[in-house]
Amino acid sequence: MKVLRRSSKAAIWSEAYRRSALSIGFVPTLGGLHEGHLSLVRQARLECDRVAVSIYLNPSQFNSDEDLESYPCDLDADIESCRAEGVDLVLLGQQEDFFPENFQSWVLVEDLARELCGAGRPGHFRGVCTVVTQLFHVIRPHRAYFGLKDFQQAKIVKKLTEELLFDVEICLMPTIRSQDGLALSSRNDRLTETQRAAAPALHEALVEAGNLISSGETSAKAVKEFLLSRLAGVAGCELEYVEVLSAATLGEFPGQVLNTSGEGVLVALAIIFEEVRLIDNIQVQDAGVSDQVESGSEGGS
Amino acid sequence: MKVLRRSSKAAIWSEAYRRSALSIGFVPTLGGLHEGHLSLVRQARLECDRVAVSIYLNPSQFNSDEDLESYPCDLDADIESCRAEGVDLVLLGQQEDFFPENFQSWVLVEDLARELCGAGRPGHFRGVCTVVTQLFHVIRPHRAYFGLKDFQQAKIVKKLTEELLFDVEICLMPTIRSQDGLALSSRNDRLTETQRAAAPALHEALVEAGNLISSGETSAKAVKEFLLSRLAGVAGCELEYVEVLSAATLGEFPGQVLNTSGEGVLVALAIIFEEVRLIDNIQVQDAGVSDQVESGSEGGS
Numbered sequence: 001m002k003v004l005r006r007s008s009k010a011a012i013w014s015e016a017y018r019r020s021a022l023s024i025g026f027v028p029t030l031g032g033l034h035e036g037h038l039s040l041v042r043q044a045r046l047e048c049d050r051v052a053v054s055i056y057l058n059p060s061q062f063n064s065d066e067d068l069e070s071y072p073c074d075l076d077a078d079i080e081s082c083r084a085e086g087v088d089l090v091l092l093g094q095q096e097d098f099f100p101e102n103f104q105s106w107v108l109v110e111d112l113a114r115e116l117c118g119a120g121r122p123g124h125f126r127g128v129c130t131v132v133t134q135l136f137h138v139i140r141p142h143r144a145y146f147g148l149k150d151f152q153q154a155k156i157v158k159k160l161t162e163e164l165l166f167d168v169e170i171c172l173m174p175t176i177r178s179q180d181g182l183a184l185s186s187r188n189d190r191l192t193e194t195q196r197a198a199a200p201a202l203h204e205a206l207v208e209a210g211n212l213i214s215s216g217e218t219s220a221k222a223v224k225e226f227l228l229s230r231l232a233g234v235a236g237c238e239l240e241y242v243e244v245l246s247a248a249t250l251g252e253f254p255g256q257v258l259n260t261s262g263e264g265v266l267v268a269l270a271i272i273f274e275e276v277r278l279i280d281n282i283q284v285q286d287a288g289v290s291d292q293v294e295s296g297s298e299g300g301s
Numbered sequence: 302m303k304v305l306r307r308s309s310k311a312a313i314w315s316e317a318y319r320r321s322a323l324s325i326g327f328v329p330t331l332g333g334l335h336e337g338h339l340s341l342v343r344q345a346r347l348e349c350d351r352v353a354v355s356i357y358l359n360p361s362q363f364n365s366d367e368d369l370e371s372y373p374c375d376l377d378a379d380i381e382s383c384r385a386e387g388v389d390l391v392l393l394g395q396q397e398d399f400f401p402e403n404f405q406s407w408v409l410v411e412d413l414a415r416e417l418c419g420a421g422r423p424g425h426f427r428g429v430c431t432v433v434t435q436l437f438h439v440i441r442p443h444r445a446y447f448g449l450k451d452f453q454q455a456k457i458v459k460k461l462t463e464e465l466l467f468d469v470e471i472c473l474m475p476t477i478r479s480q481d482g483l484a485l486s487s488r489n490d491r492l493t494e495t496q497r498a499a500a501p502a503l504h505e506a507l508v509e510a511g512n513l514i515s516s517g518e519t520s521a522k523a524v525k526e527f528l529l530s531r532l533a534g535v536a537g538c539e540l541e542y543v544e545v546l547s548a549a550t551l552g553e554f555p556g557q558v559l560n561t562s563g564e565g566v567l568v569a570l571a572i573i574f575e576e577v578r579l580i581d582n583i584q585v586q587d588a589g590v591s592d593q594v595e596s597g598s599e600g601g602s
Contacts, residue, residue: 011468018319018320019319065317105461105465106409107408107411108409109406109466110407111403112405133408135463137468138466144418163406164406164408164434164438164440165308165398165399165435166438167312175512
């Protein structure tokens, strides 16, 4: 396994495999690797000849210094995890390569970034879109893997890849959860014992809301109210948002009337336990409640 | 010579040459090809194994429907010109590939796009940056050629290519002029006979302003005033801007004190003859007045 720091070196690595007509799978990460990331790496390993992982705590996608500074980071452990999964290249992103002084070139997606996390974290998705573009230019992957825990991010990356005519297939993979239902996140390690014990209530509430929709509730307002009252009982957490939106557009349904056909309904929330911000979501389609999307060739279960 | 309409087909063309380790030179255009464009094509032909030209009247970089609709367009003549210059691929860009309905992914450069044409044409450079990104993804050129008549555009494209870590060398080429000094532009054909007779005064004024700077004038204000009075004598034209800026930052020099070291001084103007908008510029460096940049490996004279 190669561990490289300079993006120019990584570009040479990928160009060589491209020329040999070998396929490259890519998993971009902020570090703090857990089973969620590793599920993406394993899928890439299954589907591609070579697998690259980037570890880069991209400051441009954090809109709070506190959140950036407290983000878990254990580079040695991350590199060891990659080695154990048979990764071929780890790129340790450097600030001077990606966001040098006087940086002024940005990539952004408009409508899809407006609601949900886009509303409360200005500049976040612009930072994500820009670093993803840069990483795609360096790694030149055939397939890139993203987790559906970050549903909005996944949709945005897929949109920009299509619209900017990148030659990359975006593979969206299901959220990986603890046995008690809590979605895996690097930020979970920062929860106190009491907070950690309360946190599975988020997923429980989402599943109940999903069942409500599956059994015929079509009022977005009613589902939102159900969730709000359900979450009011979770101790020590502050709500950032609860949204019941079209999973296709990430906007409201016309007249707030839910429709589970096609991509269906996205029920998503962001809550804050003191300084720890957690997000989770489920998607409700005609087929039933699901916290994972299996969209044809784009992912797997 | 291949003439393709679908970007997906063009991507297959370029991937094949990439794999064979052949170099691809690329000249993106809006059509209306003249000697300025053809000078870029000839340089690409000299330096690269394969040459691709795109012809796409990108609506997202026009901020006036009138300007877009009156832009000269003779596709057969353009294709014939490309054939005569030994071009290998002409891509005729299609709206549904580049800017389909609900398009929402944009690339932009901030500071460099603020002044000059950026000030009077909101959204123009965002449109340019986005289509250049798309075209680079499709054609995957090793070298791409831009003319210095559009000095600001050239600087912006170079910046975004570097910052977004594109593996493309941007080659900047000198402005091509009529014998009387008028910079070639597709829009020149729309000038009346009287306007065409008056238009060379723009370049004359720029050269005189450049000589003023070369002979020691360091006040941006004085040079600007000289230009304004010089251009006041040109019949039938309305001034959009006259600027005397740092060619490196496209911003004002500190204290408006000109400095010809390094990239030196850019003197640029945009004027409008009724509905026809013309731009021109010269760059003044220690080496003297020049309406072309020879920046090491990046261009030629």
